[in-house]
Amino acid sequence: MxxxxxxxxxxxxxxxxxxxxxxxxxxxxxxxxxxxxxxxxxxxxxxxxxxxxxxxxxxxxxxxxxxxxxxxxxxxxxxxxxxxxxxxxxxxxxxxxxxxxxxxxxxxxxxxxxxxxxxxxxxxxxxxxxxxxxxxxxxxxxxxxxxxxxxxxxxxxxxxxxxxxxxxxxxxxxxxxxxxxxxxxxxxxxxxxxxxxxxxxxxxxNLPLPASDNMYWFPHGESGFDIRCARLQILGFSFYSSNDGKYNISNTSHDPLELLVKPLQIGRGNEIFEKEFINSLHALQVVQFYYWKAPELATERRETGTAMGSAQHSLIEKSSNLELVLPCNNELAETVLGRISYDDANLSFDWSDFALAVIRWEDYICRLCGDLSILMPHWLAQRTVFFVNPAELKK
Ligand SMILES: O=C(O)CCC(=O)C(=O)O
Ligand SMILES: [Fe+2]
The missing domain is CATH 2.60.120.620 (q2cbj1_9rhob like domain)
Incomplete structure (x- = not known):
């Protein structure tokens, strides 16, 4: 034909x-x-x-x-x-x-x-x-x-x-x-x-604000999972309450998913990263940024022989009462989302690289927000969303 x-x-x-x-x-x-x-x-x-x-x-x-x-x-x-x-x-x-x-x-x-x-x-x-x-x-x-x-x-x-x-x-x-x-x-x-x-x-x-919970809920019979929890969970992380359990489930009479829109921390294994994130989406964005940049961060560490993020973070030993108990069927999440592959399958997680990723993420977001503030008036004036290098507009 x-x-x-x-x-x-x-x-x-x-x-x-x-x-x-x-x-x-x-x-x-x-x-x-x-x-x-x-x-x-x-x-x-x-x-x-x-x-x-x-x-x-x-x-x-x-x-x-x-x-x-x-x-x-x-x-x-x-x-x-x-x-x-x-x-x-x-x-x-x-x-x-x-x-x-x-x-x-x-x-x-x-x-x-x-x-x-x-x-x-x-x-x-x-x-x-x-x-x-x-x-x-x-x-x-x-x-x-x-x-x-x-x-x-x-x-x-x-x-x-x-x-x-x-x-x-x-x-x-x-x-x-x-x-x-x-x-x-x-x-x-x-x-x-x-x-x-x-x-x-x-x-x-420039920090993410979650939409309504139902937009993140993957239903499956009587159970299901929240996509924000699932994405973190399949990478080996959990959400932890910040503020010494102030927001933990036992202190909340409401829907436990509400904890995902409050300040929280993340942990892995026996360690909790000290930084407080404004909500689950903020934490998730930084974690995903780390995985985008992980191969390059690991190479830098190998080439310079130092872990550049090590000076910038500290870890807290995990105490189990702080882990947020959320209604997420983790087994289902793993089945649905499957195994995640990365460029370097042997790449192992490193907290000091993660700490550096937090700083790089802030720079990345600041750069995009700066560009947006230059472009936005032109978009609104022309009623169209177009791309031009912001440096060209500044001239
Ligand atoms: O993802 C694709 O390859 C095509 C998807 C498709 O056909 C559709 O969304 O209508
Ligand atoms: Fe189609």
């Missing part, structure tokens, strides 16, 4: 390995339960709504590069709007049968799809192979950095095999010709609200 009957485009290695890791860090720190069983997602509006507007910056240049590619390939320059941008992960048991992406009355506005693979089949997950019903290529094995673009109509009916193990992560975008579905307009509206509410509250402006 001729290619024109099934218009699609493959862009191998369109995203750099480090960008794939950065987006993975964002998803694992900020993601919520998704729209289908065993699927998790992080949308740009969710990032803005949870006080992490600065974390939309790493998406922007790829978003624009993809829109240009789609317009050029399908010959519709300057006609398209981005309808949706999101990180979507599929865990054990997730799959989708034959469908086109515009196959519901409320999805008719979708004209094109771009799926960017952020991790790789075989290494990070098993199953999850993509198939087109007709035309070539008939199957795609996800490889981190690769992108597939296709029309959202029935010329590109496709399916994804069930994920057997691990977490399959993509950055997925849909494009529309209909300006009523312009994602930027929604983002600008949200950003303007946030800007207004932040005027009186400067100091906490």
């Amino acid at each position: 001729a290619a024109a009957e099934h218009p699609r485009l493959l862009l191998p290695q369109f995203l750099s390995p480090d960008l794939c890791k950065e987006l993975e860090f964002i998803h694992r720190s900020c993601g919520t339960v998704g729209y289908r069983p065993n699927v998790f997602s992080t949308t740009l509006s969710h990032l803005i709504a949870t006080n992490c507007a600065h974390l939309i910056l790493p998406f922007l240049s790829t978003r624009e590069r993809l829109k240009e590619k789609v317009e050029e390939f399908f010959g519709c320059e300057f006609e398209l709007f981005i309808e949706f941008t999101g990180l979507i992960s599929w865990c054990k048991g997730a799959y989708i049968g034959w469908h086109s992406d515009d196959n519901r009355p409320y999805l008719k506005q979708r004209d094109f799809a771009a799926v960017c693979y952020l991790n790789s089949h075989g290494k990070d997950f098993r199953g999850g192979i993509f198939h087109f019903k007709e035309g070539e290529p008939s199957s795609l094995v996800p490889v981190a950095g690769d992108v597939v673009i296709y029309t959202a109509d029935n010329r590109n009916i496709h399916s994804v095999d069930e994920v057997i193990d691990g977490e399959r992560l993509t950055l997925t975008l849909w494009f529309s010709r209909d300006s009523a579905h312009d994602e930027d307009a929604k983002l600008i509206a949200l950003l303007s609200q946030i800007l207004l509410s932040q005027e009186d509250d400067e100091c906490n402006s």
Whole structure:
């Protein structure tokens, strides 16, 4: 069958390995339960709504590069709007049968799809192979950095095999010709609200604020798990009460999940890290940042022969009454989220590297917040969220 009957485009290695890791860090720190069983997602509006507007910056240049590619390939320059941008992960048991992406009355506005693979089949997950019903290529094995673009109509009916193990992560975008579905307009509206509410509250402006608990709850029969607990737990950490048990479960008459929005500490093995985090999402973001940077931190330590973070932290010996007892089925969490692989599978956890990661995370967030404050007035004036190097604007 001729290619024109099934218009699609493959862009191998369109995203750099480090960008794939950065987006993975964002998803694992900020993601919520998704729209289908065993699927998790992080949308740009969710990032803005949870006080992490600065974390939309790493998406922007790829978003624009993809829109240009789609317009050029399908010959519709300057006609398209981005309808949706999101990180979507599929865990054990997730799959989708034959469908086109515009196959519901409320999805008719979708004209094109771009799926960017952020991790790789075989290494990070098993199953999850993509198939087109007709035309070539008939199957795609996800490889981190690769992108597939296709029309959202029935010329590109496709399916994804069930994920057997691990977490399959993509950055997925849909494009529309209909300006009523312009994602930027929604983002600008949200950003303007946030800007207004932040005027009186400067100091906490770059720490994550959790959404409602149900957005993090993965239900399973009578039990389930909170994704914030699960993500920490599968890496070997637990949450601990700070303030000598002031917030511990026995002192709370409310829902134990409320402890996740209060100050807390984290621990591992017999040790609790002394730093207090403002809430579970703050702690989770720093832990995920550590895992993004861990290979580079370990190399630095080996090369310089010193643990640079060692001067900057102290550990408290664990006392069991401080561990937060939360309603999380850990066994289920491990089954659903699977084993996590890192670049260097032999990398062992190191608290002094972690302490250094805390400092590097603060620098990273400060840089993004600085960039955001330069870009935001331009976005609000032009009613679109665009990428430009902030240094260019300062000139
Ligand atoms: O993740 C993929 O490879 C495609 C997912 C898909 O078909 C969809 O979300 O509609
Ligand atoms: Fe699809």
